[in-house]
Amino acid sequence: MAILVLNCGSSSVKFAVIDPVAGGNIIVGLGQRLGSDQASLSWSHGGEKGEVQMAKAGHAEVISAVVDLLKKRGLMASVQGIGHRVVHGGARFAASVLIDQSVVDGIAACNHLGPLHNPPNLLGIDLCRKLIPGLPNVAVFDTAFHQTMPAQAYRYAVPHEWFTKHDVRKYGFHGTSHRFVSAEACRMIGRKPEDTHLIVAHLGNGCSATAVVGGKSVDTTMGLTPLEGLMMGTRSGDLDPAVIGYMADRLGKDAKAIIDILNKQSGLQGVSGISNDMRALLKAGDEGSEAAKLAVEMFCFRLAKAIAGLAVSLERVDCLAFTGGIGENSVPVRARTIHYLGALGFRLDEAANAANGRSTNGRITAEGWMLALVVPTNEELLIARDTAAIIG
Ligand code: ADP
Numbered sequence: 361m362a363i364l365v366l367n368c369g370s371s372s373v374k375f376a377v378i379d380p381v382a383g384g385n386i387i388v389g390l391g392q393r394l395g396s397d398q399a400s401l402s403w404s405h406g407g408e409k410g411e412v413q414m415a416k417a418g419h420a421e422v423i424s425a426v427v428d429l430l431k432k433r434g435l436m437a438s439v440q441g442i443g444h445r446v447v448h449g450g451a452r453f454a455a456s457v458l459i460d461q462s463v464v465d466g467i468a469a470c471n472h473l474g475p476l477h478n479p480p481n482l483l484g485i486d487l488c489r490k491l492i493p494g495l496p497n498v499a500v501f502d503t504a505f506h507q508t509m510p511a512q513a514y515r516y517a518v519p520h521e522w523f524t525k526h527d528v529r530k531y532g533f534h535g536t537s538h539r540f541v542s543a544e545a546c547r548m549i550g551r552k553p554e555d556t557h558l559i560v561a562h563l564g565n566g567c568s569a570t571a572v573v574g575g576k577s578v579d580t581t582m583g584l585t586p587l588e589g590l591m592m593g594t595r596s597g598d599l600d601p602a603v604i605g606y607m608a609d610r611l612g613k614d615a616k617a618i619i620d621i622l623n624k625q626s627g628l629q630g631v632s633g634i635s636n637d638m639r640a641l642l643k644a645g646d647e648g649s650e651a652a653k654l655a656v657e658m659f660c661f662r663l664a665k666a667i668a669g670l671a672v673s674l675e676r677v678d679c680l681a682f683t684g685g686i687g688e689n690s691v692p693v694r695a696r697t698i699h700y701l702g703a704l705g706f707r708l709d710e711a712a713n714a715a716n717g718r719s720t721n722g723r724i725t726a727e728g729w730m731l732a733l734v735v736p737t738n739e740e741l742l743i744a745r746d747t748a749a750i751i752g
Contacts, residue, residue: 361379361380361381361438361440361748362377362378362379362380362386362435362438362439362440363377363378363380363439363440363441363442363443363743363744363747363748364376364377364430364439364441364442364443364495365377365378365442365443365444365445365740365743365744365747366423366442366443366444366445366484366488367444367445367484367740368419368444368445368480368481368483368484368485369477369480370476370477370479370480371392371393371394371395371396372390372391372392372393372394373390373391373394373419373422373423373426373484374388374389374390374391375388375389375390375391375426376388376389376740376744377430377435377438377439378740378741378744379744380741380744380745380747380748381748383738383741385740386405386435387403387404387405387429387430387433387435388403388404389401389402389403389404389426389429390402390403391414391417391419391422391423391425391426394417394418394419394422395416395417395418396415396416397415397416398413398415399413399414399415399416399417399418399422400412400413400414401414401417401422401425401426401429403429405433405435412425419480419483419484419487420487420491423484423487423488423491424491427491427492439495440495440496440748440751441495441496441497441498441747441748441750441751442488442492442495442496442497442498442747443456443497443498443500443743443744443746443747444459444481444484444485444488444497444498444499444500444743445481445500445502445536445739445743446467446478446481446485446499446500446501446502447474447477447478447481447501447502447503447533448470448471448473448474448477448478448501448502448503448531449466449467449470449499449501449502449503449504450469450470450473450503450527450531451507451527451529451531452466452469452470453466453467453470453499453501453503453504453507454504454507454508455504456498456499456500456501456504456743456746456747456750457498457499457750458496458497458498458750458751459485459489459496459497459498459499463499464482464485464486467481467482467485467499468482472527473527473531473584473585474585485497485499496750496751498743498746498747498750498751500536500742500743500746500747501535502533502534502535502536503531503532503533503535504535505532505535505536505538505539505570505577506530506531506532506533506535506538506570506577506580507577508576508577508578509530509532509577509578509579509580510578513530513578513579513580513673514529514530514531514532515529515530516528516529516530516583516584528584529584530580530582530583530584530588531582531583531584532568532570532577532580532581532582532583533566533568533580533582533586534562534566534568534570534582535577536739536742536743537560537562537683537684537737537739538560538562538568538570538572538577538580539577539742540737540738540739540741540742541560541562541681541683541735541737542556542558542560542570542572542575542681543575544681544735544736545558545560545679545681545722545733545735546558546575548721548722548733548735549678549679549721549731549733551678553574553575554574554575555574556572556573556574556575556678556679557571557572557573557674557675557676557677557678558571558572558674558677558678558679558680558681559571559572559667559670559671559674559677559679559680559681560572560680560681560683560735561663561667561680561681561682561683561684561687561697562683562684562687562737563590563663563682563683563684563685563686563687563690563693564593564684564685564686564687565592565593565594565636565685566586566592566593566595567581567589567590567591567592567593567597567663567684567686568580568581568582568586568589568590569581569589569590569663569666569667569670570670571670571671571673571674573673573674573675578673578674579670579673580670581597581666581670587619587622587623589666590659590662590663590666591627591628591631591658591659591662591663592627592628593627593628593629593636593637593638594623594624594625594626594627594628594629594630594636595622595623595624595626595627596622596626596627596630597627597662598662599622603618604618604619604622607621628641628655628656628659631651631654631655631658632644632649632651632652632654632655633651634649634651634652634655635652638656638659638685638686638690638693639690641655641656642656642690642692642693656692656693656696657696659693660693660696660697660699660700661696661700663693663697664697664699664700664701665700667680667697667701667704668701668703668704671704677704677730678731679730679731679732679733680701680706680730680731680732680733681722681732681733681734681735682694682697682724682732682733682734682735683734683735683736683737684737687734688716688734688735688736688737689716691713691714691716694708694713694724694732694734695708695710695713698713698724698725698732701730704730705729705730706725706729706730706732707725707726707729707730708724708725708726709723709724709725709726709727712724712725716734717733717734721733722734722735
């Protein structure tokens with residue numbers, strides 16, 4: 361049995377065919393720059409790679425090409441269901457669901473909360489239902505895992521009607537990663553999820569951290585949108601909300617334009633003026649760029665501060681798990697973050713950290729001190745597993 365996992369963005373389609381039991385990717389691929397002259401579809405199957413140029417191709421053409429590719433490579437016959445990543449499920453969806461018309465309508469009803477992501481996610485669902493009839497489709501939401509947060513964590517201190525009439529609250533994102541990594545961390549340290557209190561730091565281009573108790577999210581750093589919380593590649597994360605009105609006045613722009621800058625030109629990119637990419641900044645810092653060094657230091661300091669804040673939702677911190685491209689690979693980022701967490705009882709094991717925890721079962725802190733681990737994430741595998749479980 362295999363599951364086709366689809367992540368449909370506004371100008372890209374990521375796909376993978378995954379064996380949900382064995383866990384391996386059978387084929388992975390990416391359709392990108394959709395709608396432009398440079399549209400293309402690339403894939404990797406076993407040791408083989410391929411790329412086709414598909415000038416002007418849109419989502420429909422690319423998904424059709426993916427189906428043709430899977431048929432040609434003899435993979436379509438084993439695909440028994442399609443798992444779709446859906447970004448915003450609002451307060452309606454607290455778990456993955458089999459897609460029918462009422463689910464499609466429910467996702468569309470959340471479009472105002474995820475205006476950039478939900479419409480392309482829905483387009484992917486619609487195209488699969490048309491182009492691959494007969495296969496069940498399952499929606500797996502970025503927000504669903506956080507629906508267990510208590511009100512003191514998810515409510516904002518704003519007028520009550522903003523919540524009741526306009527759905528203003530914290531939803532949280534990266535739920536599939538936080539769910540996968542928290543379960544994986546428990547497995548690695550031999551603890552039952554029901555008895556474990558931990559914090560997961562997902563650090564990729566987008567970054568968020570979540571407090572998890574008994575396998576459930578109890579607080580998270582992202583909010584109504586993925587702009588809140590940690591400093592990220594191009595997103596500011598937390599700041600005084602008055603900055604928006606202040607800069608709108610100073611620049612003669614409206615609030616939307618300022619928020620666009622906070623989403624796309626801030627974070628590591630904004631502070632360094634060099635790059636949104638952590639690897640590039642670490643290199644620039646080594647070569648003497650003070651701006652790059654400051655951006656990285658702010659990233660770690662603000663991350664540690666958020667982790668300390670999440671600890672108030674736990675009775676104890678059984679472990680802190682680092683994941684995502686930065687969390688899994690960046691030795692200095694983990695080192696500086698652990699340094700700032702000294703007051704909570706974390707102390708780095710430099711050799712274990714330098715090896716990304718590979719020879720210490722993920723552990724990067726010294727024995728006898730608070731436990732921090734490197735735990736590779738696999739959101740696609742979780743989507744495949746949920747899809748397989750739901751379609752039986
Ligand atoms: P996405 O959120 O798009 O899935 P990733 O999880 O792949 O992103 O994370 C991308 C980030 O991970 C980039 O900032 C990249 O520089 C960083 N990264 C990847 N490998 C390393 C590494 N070896 N050292 C430092 N940072 C790394």
